[in-house]
Amino acid sequence: MSTGTSDQDALQTESRIPIQPLYRPADVAGKEYEAVLGDPGAFPFTRGARPAGTRRGWIHRELSGEGDPRRSNEQFKYLLGLGQMGLDVIGDTATMGLLDPDHPFARHAVGTQGVSICCLDDFRELYREIPLDRVSLSHSLPAIFTVAGLYALALERGVSPANMRGSVIQSPFFCEDCGYAVHMPFALRLRLAADAIEFSAREMPKFHTFLEDTYYISENGIDAVEEMALGFIEVRGLIRELLARGLDIDSFGPRIAILVNCRMDFFEEVAKIRATRRLFARMMRDEFGAKDPRSWAVNISVHTSGLSLTAQQPVNNIVRGAVQALAMACAGVQALEVSTFDEAFRTPSPEAHIVGLRTQQVVELESRVTQVADPMGGSYYVESLTDEIESRISEMIGRIEGMGDMAKLADSGFFRRMFDEATERHSRALIDGTLPKVGVNVHAVADEEDTLLREVAERKFEPSRERIEWMAAYRAGRDARAVEQALRGLYEAALDTSQSLMPAVIAGTRAGATNGEMAGVLRMAYGRPADPFGVLSDPIAVTASA
Amino acid sequence: MKRVKVLIAILGLDQHEVGAVAVARILRDAGMEVIYAGRFNLPTGVVKTAIDEDVDVIGISCHSWEYLYYADELMELLRKEQAEVPVVVGGSVVTPGDARELKEKGIAAAFGPASRPEEMVQSIRELAAARAAT
Numbered sequence: 148m149s150t151g152t153s154d155q156d157a158l159q160t161e162s163r164i165p166i167q168p169l170y171r172p173a174d175v176a177g178k179e180y181e182a183v184l185g186d187p188g189a190f191p192f193t194r195g196a197r198p199a200g201t202r203r204g205w206i207h208r209e210l211s212g213e214g215d216p217r218r219s220n221e222q223f224k225y226l227l228g229l230g231q232m233g234l235d236v237i238g239d240t241a242t243m244g245l246l247d248p249d250h251p252f253a254r255h256a257v258g259t260q261g262v263s264i265c266c267l268d269d270f271r272e273l274y275r276e277i278p279l280d281r282v283s284l285s286h287s288l289p290a291i292f293t294v295a296g297l298y299a300l301a302l303e304r305g306v307s308p309a310n311m312r313g314s315v316i317q318s319p320f321f322c323e324d325c326g327y328a329v330h331m332p333f334a335l336r337l338r339l340a341a342d343a344i345e346f347s348a349r350e351m352p353k354f355h356t357f358l359e360d361t362y363y364i365s366e367n368g369i370d371a372v373e374e375m376a377l378g379f380i381e382v383r384g385l386i387r388e389l390l391a392r393g394l395d396i397d398s399f400g401p402r403i404a405i406l407v408n409c410r411m412d413f414f415e416e417v418a419k420i421r422a423t424r425r426l427f428a429r430m431m432r433d434e435f436g437a438k439d440p441r442s443w444a445v446n447i448s449v450h451t452s453g454l455s456l457t458a459q460q461p462v463n464n465i466v467r468g469a470v471q472a473l474a475m476a477c478a479g480v481q482a483l484e485v486s487t488f489d490e491a492f493r494t495p496s497p498e499a500h501i502v503g504l505r506t507q508q509v510v511e512l513e514s515r516v517t518q519v520a521d522p523m524g525g526s527y528y529v530e531s532l533t534d535e536i537e538s539r540i541s542e543m544i545g546r547i548e549g550m551g552d553m554a555k556l557a558d559s560g561f562f563r564r565m566f567d568e569a570t571e572r573h574s575r576a577l578i579d580g581t582l583p584k585v586g587v588n589v590h591a592v593a594d595e596e597d598t599l600l601r602e603v604a605e606r607k608f609e610p611s612r613e614r615i616e617w618m619a620a621y622r623a624g625r626d627a628r629a630v631e632q633a634l635r636g637l638y639e640a641a642l643d644t645s646q647s648l649m650p651a652v653i654a655g656t657r658a659g660a661t662n663g664e665m666a667g668v669l670r671m672a673y674g675r676p677a678d679p680f681g682v683l684s685d686p687i688a689v690t691a692s693a
Numbered sequence: 694m695k696r697v698k699v700l701i702a703i704l705g706l707d708q709h710e711v712g713a714v715a716v717a718r719i720l721r722d723a724g725m726e727v728i729y730a731g732r733f734n735l736p737t738g739v740v741k742t743a744i745d746e747d748v749d750v751i752g753i754s755c756h757s758w759e760y761l762y763y764a765d766e767l768m769e770l771l772r773k774e775q776a777e778v779p780v781v782v783g784g785s786v787v788t789p790g791d792a793r794e795l796k797e798k799g800i801a802a803a804f805g806p807a808s809r810p811e812e813m814v815q816s817i818r819e820l821a822a823a824r825a826a827t
């Protein structure tokens with residue numbers, strides 16, 4: 148079997164960019180330092196978003212969220228006790244799909260791949276005894292409902308929403324084609340994203356509600372160039388929507404951030420981060436006219452690739468996490484989550500959480516790589532690859548945007564095909580060995596010999612089915628009239644596209660409406676079935692008028 | 694000779710499609726006809742499609758543990774409908790212990806992350822041939 152490393156093979160990066168065995172001064176000749184690099188913290192921010200020496204290192208955190216909100220809260224406290232510096236929480240599949248835990252499709256999945264969250268009570272439990280204005284809270288959760296929940300919770304606790312830090316992902320363009328389908332039309336997805344961002348820019352100015360998520364789309368097997376091109380396309384689409392509403396670019400620009408993937412090609416991933424910072428800075432200043440330098444410097448957080456990890460020989464995943472963490476430390480990112488060794492089987496176990504956090508701590512504290520900013524700056528190879536990746540991302544953005552309206556493109560299945568092709572390409576590369584994967588297509592061992600860490604990686608837990616009974620009690624205990632009224636208000640607001648949906652979502656959240664109910668009402672206002680799976684009755688009755 | 698016809702589906706809310714898409718491609722490359730049902734299926738829908746389309750084999754792709762619970766429902770429905778369609782399950786989350794458990798439930802074959810493509814193709818061919826012979 149080929150391992151893809153023989154001398155006859157043409158050298159290339161994981162994104163299939165042809166490379167040379169050696170880079171020399173000629174490969175980076177003619178580049179002016181101030182124009183293409185600049186110091187860290189200075190335009191075009193290639194070398195870093197912040198000036199050297201201001202804040203070394205990054206926010207260490209691990210992906211969490213499991214079972215019901217109470218169990219996740221215990222997880223948070225465990226992680227903070229291990230030295231974690233911020234929280235990063237992901238919802239289970241029902242939560243991400245805007246279905247309540249008592250939806251019949253959710254019954255075997257409640258809380259198994261993230262936390263189950265669907266109402267304000269859940270946020271109260273999730274963040275019990277967590278100081279909302281002192282811990283950075285980042286969320287892979289449905290954005291507008293999370294902003295509403297956090298905002299309402301902060302006010303209840305007497306915390307100013309303006310002091311909250313953290314983020315929530317936005318995924319309006321690609322969610323239906325990847326892992327976060329919410330069964331809403333494009334126009335509604337874009338509106339929800341823009342409404343949440345507009346509201347946050349005013350009310351929660353330290354919170355990154357505009358967090359572009361290129362992590363989850365990458366898990367289909369797209370490469371680093373495709374990842375960033377698609378990410379920029381979504382960022383640009385959202386920016387244009389916000390500008391069309393009359394917003395000043397600098398009113399939300401400083402709070403745009405990107406959550407990226409990190410695969411195994413060390414230098415390519417470093418170059419990708421550097422190219423992204425430069426592309427972003429130039430786009431914001433030169434294309435969108437941002438004047439505030441904070442709008443030019445993009446915050447980048449990273450989740451290391453789950454797809455790069457293997458079910459075979461799970462201990463090898465610890466090594467992969469360390470390599471990826473080192474790459475990102477050298478690239479100078481603001482926050483990091485290392486995908487853990489049991490990733491192929493489950494959300495992180497407590498043991499895997501320790502290893503992930505300790506990996507980050509060892510890389511930062513013992514290797515000393517963060518003492519000097521952008522330590523790879525000036526490397527003939529890294530600079531050349533940064534230029535090459537930047538030009539490839541630019542070219543792809545131009546080509547796709549040249550194909551017309553992004554909403555139509557998304558609806559036509561263009562992106563879906565792109566993801567499917569990438570998935571097939573990735574699977575072929577694993578089969579033919581052009582993507583070497585230790586323990587899979589090279590240096591594999593027999594299943595019965597593959598025992599190290601297998602037991603802990605494979606350990607299962609039951610779905611949180613008690614949530615289903617809890618929901619029944621929750622629904623019965625609410626002020627039914629207030630919920631009904633709030634849902635009607637949301638429906639009316641949704642019919643009027645000149646209104647922001649944020650006030651009505653906050654009102655619904657406070658009245659005790661669930662995310663599933665509110666999403667159902669929104670779908671109805673846009674002519675879709677309230678329940679995408681056709682099982683539940685409509686949350687409100689409406690007479691057909693439009 | 695009739696082409697082998699396989700239904701590929703993911704059950705419940707499991708949204709990971711990488712394995713399903715890859716396996717569909719492998720089976721098509723091997724000359725089989727694949728009906729790709731994609732995400733968001735319940736056992737009732739899978740059984741109905743399998744009967745309506747007269748498939749030779751049902752393939753369930755999984756990247757969450759939901760399939761462990763759905764496997765019972767699926768097998769019970771097939772028995773109730775007297776549909777003699779073998780079911781195979783595959784995915785990175787399928788451990789050797791799971792594979793044994795699934796076989797006890799009547800699942801014809803289970804493929805874990807270490808399974809090779811040719812192994813899956815061979816097994817599905819044999820199951821289809823055995824079904825045709827009955």
